[in-house]
Amino acid sequence: VKEAGRDFTYFIVVLVGIGVTGGLFYVIFKELFSSSSPSKIYGDALEKCRSHPEIIGVFGESIKGYGETTRRGRRQLVSHIEYIKDGLKHMRLKFYIEGTESGKRGTVHVEVKENPERGRFEVRYIFVDIDTYPRRTIVIEDNR
Numbered sequence: 001v002k003e004a005g006r007d008f009t010y011f012i013v014v015l016v017g018i019g020v021t022g023g024l025f026y027v028i029f030k031e032l033f034s035s036s037s038p039s040k041i042y043g044d045a046l047e048k049c050r051s052h053p054e055i056i057g058v059f060g061e062s063i064k065g066y067g068e069t070t071r072r073g074r075r076q077l078v079s080h081i082e083y084i085k086d087g088l089k090h091m092r093l094k095f096y097i098e099g100t101e102s103g104k105r106g107t108v109h110v111e112v113k114e115n116p117e118r119g120r121f122e123v124r125y126i127f128v129d130i131d132t133y134p135r136r137t138i139v140i141e142d143n144r
Contacts, residue, residue, distance in 0.1 A: 036121050038078055038080040038093060041080075041093060042095060044123075045093065046063075046097070046108075048126060048141065049063060049065070055097075058101065058138070059098070059101050059104045059106065060099040060104070063098070064097065064098055065096065065097045065108070066096055066097075066098070067079065078094065080092065088113055088114045088116065089113075089114040090113050090114070091111070091121065092109070092111045093111075093112075094107065095108050097128065104132050105131045106128045106131055108126065109125075110125070111124040125141055126141045127140065128140065
């Protein structure tokens with residue numbers, strides 16, 4: 001009886017471990033590979049910025065993106081906010097880009113809206129505010 005109780009306890013511990021590991025894999029998979037994750041939307045928007053001719057003309061060929069800077073100087077990913085409007089999920093992201101062209105910097109604003117038929121987010125707009133002189137805004141995509 002004593003040995004059966006110990007075996008049952010080990011069995012429960014193993015089941016809990018498998019459950020926790022499965023939960024972690026689910027969260028990681030959802031964050032990295034889901035079309036609705038802020039990381040995926042950030043990556044897609046950054047690629048659109050890197051391939052847009054007007055952005056390349058202002059910032060240069062090598063464009064890097066980064067999020068908010070913490071007090072320690074680390075650059076976290078993007079700041080984002082999710083909200084529901086007219087029964088559909090929306091998400092707004094803000095991140096920064098920097099180019100090799102004379103230290104040019106810009107702030108990228110992205111808004112995506114859920115498409116109920118496809119179950120994915122679609123870009124409503126992407127625009128880039130150039131933070132250095134001369135200040136201006138470049139609209140990459142506008143699907144309102």
